[in-house]
Amino acid sequence: MAQIELSAIRKSFDGTDVLKGIDFRIEDGEFISLVGPSGCGKSTLLRIIAGLEPQNSGQVHIDGRPVDAIRPSARNLAMVFQSYALYPHLSTFDNIAVPLRMRRLSAIERLPLLGKLLPGRRAKERHIRADVEGIAEQLDISPLLRRKPGQLSGGQRQRVAVGRAMVREPLAFLFDEPLSNLDAKLRVHMRAELAELHRRLKATFVYVTHDQAEAMTMSSRIAVMMGGELIQAGTPAEIYNDPRDIRVAEFIGSPKINVLPGRIRKDGGLDVLGTAVKLSCQAAAGECRVGVRPERIDLGAGPFSGTVVHLENLGAEAFVHLAIEGAGLRLIARLADVRQLPAMASSITFGFAPDAVRIFDPAGKRIEIRLEQPERVREPAHV
Ligand SMILES: Nc1ncnc2c1ncn2[C@@H]1O[C@H](COP(=O)(O)OP(=O)(O)OP(=O)(O)O)[C@@H](O)[C@H]1O
Numbered sequence: 001m002a003q004i005e006l007s008a009i010r011k012s013f014d015g016t017d018v019l020k021g022i023d024f025r026i027e028d029g030e031f032i033s034l035v036g037p038s039g040c041g042k043s044t045l046l047r048i049i050a051g052l053e054p055q056n057s058g059q060v061h062i063d064g065r066p067v068d069a070i071r072p073s074a075r076n077l078a079m080v081f082q083s084y085a086l087y088p089h090l091s092t093f094d095n096i097a098v099p100l101r102m103r104r105l106s107a108i109e110r111l112p113l114l115g116k117l118l119p120g121r122r123a124k125e126r127h128i129r130a131d132v133e134g135i136a137e138q139l140d141i142s143p144l145l146r147r148k149p150g151q152l153s154g155g156q157r158q159r160v161a162v163g164r165a166m167v168r169e170p171l172a173f174l175f176d177e178p179l180s181n182l183d184a185k186l187r188v189h190m191r192a193e194l195a196e197l198h199r200r201l202k203a204t205f206v207y208v209t210h211d212q213a214e215a216m217t218m219s220s221r222i223a224v225m226m227g228g229e230l231i232q233a234g235t236p237a238e239i240y241n242d243p244r245d246i247r248v249a250e251f252i253g254s255p256k257i258n259v260l261p262g263r264i265r266k267d268g269g270l271d272v273l274g275t276a277v278k279l280s281c282q283a284a285a286g287e288c289r290v291g292v293r294p295e296r297i298d299l300g301a302g303p304f305s306g307t308v309v310h311l312e313n314l315g316a317e318a319f320v321h322l323a324i325e326g327a328g329l330r331l332i333a334r335l336a337d338v339r340q341l342p343a344m345a346s347s348i349t350f351g352f353a354p355d356a357v358r359i360f361d362p363a364g365k366r367i368e369i370r371l372e373q374p375e376r377v378r379e380p381a382h383v
């Protein structure tokens, strides 16, 4: 188990800054997801932690020890890649055993024929066998130990890759999009498996993904990266409910948060689409952007109206796409009760509670609000 501390990490490739000063501390035993759009520098940061890529400046500490001069294999971190990087000619057993043989057998003992004649090798192989079989059992892949990677499904290969990482008993696991090659259903299943594995091992997990749903469902904390900067870190609930930057609000949550044009009045009041919302803003008068999540839009009542232009009925819930007349704007509202589905092309009114809005200044930074009245129990929405 390990605590990992990153201080002022900078990295550039060919004169382009890819990481622009990352400060972050990962606590022992945390499941941290690094999320962000493609190209924002997630893999580069993970590779720097692993020692596979040198940073231009800044330090990495593991358990308080600077590791910048320590080569990757001696950092005792295990990396699991998107492609799994299994040896195609080796069985599952041998793939998992590779790190143990590298560590426990001498160069001569590793020789295929001569090595077998050496007296110590048998006993070492027995221990290796026991360790590999123990891991295989934990991961539920015991029946697959004789098969080669080509004879395994994507999910099974993924488990073998995790097994090969586990067998080394690393201080921390580093995952780089390990599920992205799997189909949607298997990905959801493997999420639960990885979260369960983390609970069991209690090891530090650093997990890179551009899939916000993976990050939301597995992690104890999420760190959101954009354009080489780490812009917010927090629990999934904090990141979802309290985004400090509009890029975080828009990246996390599916369907995406709705963003409406707003204007802060001189008295601190807020107008959205020309209608006053009951709250006051702690910012100077001017334009702003107002975010409202799809599940916070109340359909069927409120001061706004839109036309239903698209319906996504998922059975247990539905998403209603509305076009707002005159504003050139589209909104998505989540409907919890699909029996209330409005008709296509119908006109529908909607609103939202003042505490549902998150306001951002033109640079995308969050503006604090004060609700005018304490939150009362509201009547349930009709729809
Ligand atoms: N070895 C390299 N040489 C030059 N540029 C690189 C190198 N590795 C990465 N980059 C660039 O650095 C930026 C960050 O890359 P990185 O792989 O860290 O992104 P990422 O966030 O992992 O993206 P993705 O989600 O697509 O995997 C990209 O613009 C990429 O093209």
Ligand SMILES: [Mg+2]
Pocket: 042, 043, 044
């Ligand atoms: Mg990557």
